[in-house]
Amino acid sequence: MAERYLRMPYVEKGMAVGLFGGSFNPPHAGHALVAETALRRLHLDQLWWIVTPGNPLKNHRELAPLAERIALSEKCTTDPRIKVTAFEARHRIRYTADTIRLVQHRNPGVDFVWIMGADSLRDFHRWERWREIAQSIPIAVIDRPGDTLAFLSSTMAKTFDHARIDENDAPVLAHRRPPSWTFIHGPRSSLSSTAIRDAAREV
Incomplete structure (x- = not known):
């Protein structure tokens, strides 16, 4: 895995940047659609596609190697504003609340917004320190x-x-003080990582 994936992407003060984290096991067109929708509707300068070492709420037995998930994520994205990164691995971060705290501390003057699919919203209250997340970053x-x-x-x-x-x-x-969030309707993809893994096992 290239060293650059373990570093945070370069940003400048005044930018609006989306943080889109997940296991991406595997990444697919549905993830790309979420990223592209967020870029367009939120008027973002960048979107960080954050490939996590592993979601604490998910089974890791079927988790593909990090380098493999990064490579597949790169193939899913064509917009140069989408930056695939795995900096959480270097900092041994497991929880989103810690990711957000680190990113905001390292990048003062940048307006970050957390991006997630509606399927994640359903279980958001199960995330570690979920109230802290909602109160620290627009969603x-x-x-x-x-x-x-x-x-x-x-x-x-x-x-x-x-x-x-x-x-x-x-x-x-992205420029509003949290807590602040919105629900964005738009084109939807029926693809899911779970369904793709299940189909691969049946081949």
């Missing part, structure tokens, strides 16, 4: 098949209902 939730209603029914959505802004205001989300 953009991108629609995913079968999870459109998550923004109404999830614990996070109910807890921070007062902080939700209309998706028409998404271009200013």
